[in-house]
Amino acid sequence: MSEQTAAERKMAEMIVEVLNLEDTSAPEIAPEMDLFGDGLGLDSIDALELALAISKEYGVQLRAEDENTRAIFANLRSLTDFVEAKAAEQ
Numbered sequence: 001m002s003e004q005t006a007a008e009r010k011m012a013e014m015i016v017e018v019l020n021l022e023d024t025s026a027p028e029i030a031p032e033m034d035l036f037g038d039g040l041g042l043d044s045i046d047a048l049e050l051a052l053a054i055s056k057e058y059g060v061q062l063r064a065e066d067e068n069t070r071a072i073f074a075n076l077r078s079l080t081d082f083v084e085a086k087a088a089e090q
Helices: 006-018 044-058 076-089
Strands: none
Touching: 006 044, 006 076, 044 076
């Protein structure tokens, strides 16, 4: 299991806070842990809430109809990398 980067830690903290994950702390979210299903167990409503928080915090839009959305939300690392790359483009 790899360590979280500073950006991944910030994203993990946002996930825990926005989704009120009382039984999970930010350091417990491994960078490659699946965010949905057997991993963290998020669902589509969680994804919408998280996308809204990311839009407010970073100004990055995540769209449900985007064919890459599933890959972007695959794990903490892919989500953080996408958001950082898009934020840098702005």
